[in-house]
Amino acid sequence: MSLLLIVSVIWALSFGLTAEVSDLGAPFVTAARTVLAALVFLPFLDVKGMPAWRRLAFAGIGALQFGLMYLLYIASYRWLRPSEVALFTIFTPLFVTLVSDLLEGRMSWLFLLTAGLAVLGTGICVWSGLGRGGMLRGFLLMQAANLCFALGQVLYRRVAPTSGKRDRDLMGLLYLGASVVAVAMAAPSVPWAKVLGMSPRQLGVLVYLGAVASGLGFFLFNAGARRTDIGTLAIFNNMKIPLAILASGLVFREAVDWPRLAAGGAVIACALGLNGITGVRS
Template sequence: MLRAVLLTALAPIVWGSVYLVTTEFLPPGRPLLAGALRALPVGLLIVAAYGRLPAGAWWGRAFVLGQLHIGVFFALLFFAAYRLPGGIAATIIAMQPLFVALLGWALHGHRPSLVTVGAALSGIAGVGLIVLRPEAALDAWGVAAAFGAALCMAAGTVYASRWPSPVPLLLSTGWQLVAGGLLLIVLALSLEGLPSTLSAANVGGFVYLGVVATGLAYLLWFRGIRQLGVSVSFLVLLSPTAALLLGYFLRDERLGVVQLLGVAIVVASVAAGQWDGSRRSRQALLG
């Protein structure tokens, strides 16, 4: 169980590096293109390697999961990033665990425990302490997009748990990457166009985003959902924490006392959420 949790935790930690890679290595002003190149090439490689397409109901399921986890999620995320300070967008999207608990209750009758709700709210508060700034301004459309992004990922987590894949996990991940990436590439070409040149650093950044931050990270994430259930959603709170720590060590962005307190609260809430999920799973197995 601990090994599965640690492996799953690598996914949001890697996602926390995406902001640093984007600002330091990618061409500016191409967020949708970055999202498309994160998803589509690695997805096509995976599907081509297996040489197998979805069958039956999985055409629709792969499309739905691909949009929730990749396509619509990335589009809303980038829209929010343009209209909100990054800290506020990250805090709103960190509400995903609470949305997972509420959607699980609404769709499947899985009533969340007080510990689960408390851990979700505490984690959100911790992320707020880490990333919010007094001068941050709110944009209504940006806030709506960030909430939509959190809801998309939460719904994807719930449905991925409900629809266990009949094929190897890597293949089902490839289907979702292709489904979401196709939407993103259409949006990118329509709204942004292609950059005139790409440097070696740009290419390296795109490769990292596609192979590590998408292919490997989503494989670990979906594997965690399959093994641990929707309780893994609490681990997404590690993403903004990882982003902050990377900034501290690699960009000399100093941590204040309030931010350190936020990191501690996030770690504690993740631990509490995982403990409660494991406890309830054991109780269900024991009857």
Template structure:
């Protein structure tokens, strides 16, 4: 659980950095490539040719789905809508995790759906706003991203629990990120934009943060944390980034927020996490 919370704190800055700091010269396809590439390079030194296993190769399609494909949808949404609305549109992730868990494990657990809806309610209370046609396009992109991320989390969790062998976990994530890198390379090939190579210092610093810290370290910690909690706890914890991300947006980028609703919604999300942890204990 500590790993999930630590990762959430890191990710709470990512939304605002993408929406407010990185210049328009860096398109979503290129940013997805840079983030996947830096994540792969971060773990590349741990690969040992003599210890490569089939288990590690199976991590590649999981990384391709959870990060590679998800990034293309997620980052494209910022071209159509604002940071607060992107955060709002991610509220459905717990529901997709519940559905993915039922699909992968072939078990229906009513508690995970109840807690997922409870967490979604808390997240929806935080932000009420009007939408236009561009926001609808952004919403659809984020829903595709949410589905990829949710299914990727459950697939990694079940794959790791079934194959909890002695492979080096750092080496594992080199394969995980290589799968993501393959998808982002494919995205570049069909992208109407060319890869920006001449970047300002602010863009470089932001991309390094997003690639090494938020992507490389962040997804390593998140997936490691996902293995040791229940799917219910994993589902509801996904929405904790929403109030924290909005807090960062308000604090550093002067966006308005309904503080009363922010507090109430945050309390509901935290209550859903605590309830899930108590159910796990019992």
């Protein structure tokens, strides 16, 4: 669980930095992040003795969990405000639990309950009211992105232990698969004038987002997913949101609804506590 907490903090601090490179275009930023993440982990890549079909399987998991997820996530911004995108990510814990149960051929009611509490707690933190027209398409795109991210986590959690490899040996394959999708998405629309004219600060932020937030972040998240139960994994899919709100107030000095944050955080803590008290493992 400690690995999932560490990456939740990393991602929470990254939300404020992402705005500094937003003018470079979301497709380019996504491609740059996945390629940089791949470059970080390619030196550790070890596929010796691994069949070709298994290598393709891990690249496919990366393409799904990171590449296709980002493609759908970015497309949703055409119809949704950033706050609405954040709000609609809260359903990921339910997808994690449901996908895991589907693959296992069972139904874990306890994990569904704790995932539901995580959704409720996060919703309390970020809910700002809905009702604007033209939102359905964005909502459906976000749920497709959530499903890709959830399915990738669960598949990695199931397949990685059977590979005989360490997490760092495998991540280069996942990032290569993601990079293929991301680069194909970005190639037709790269704003070369802005990219070539980016400031040293923007370059530094982009390197941090690629090497640390994406590279180290997804590595730690998948490593944590491999080592924890499905209920804890589901809950930590939303932990970054209240932590991001906390970082916005304490680090980036933005206005925060502290009572709402405290109430939502308490519900998420209850979900973690309930999951831990049971001692159930999957």
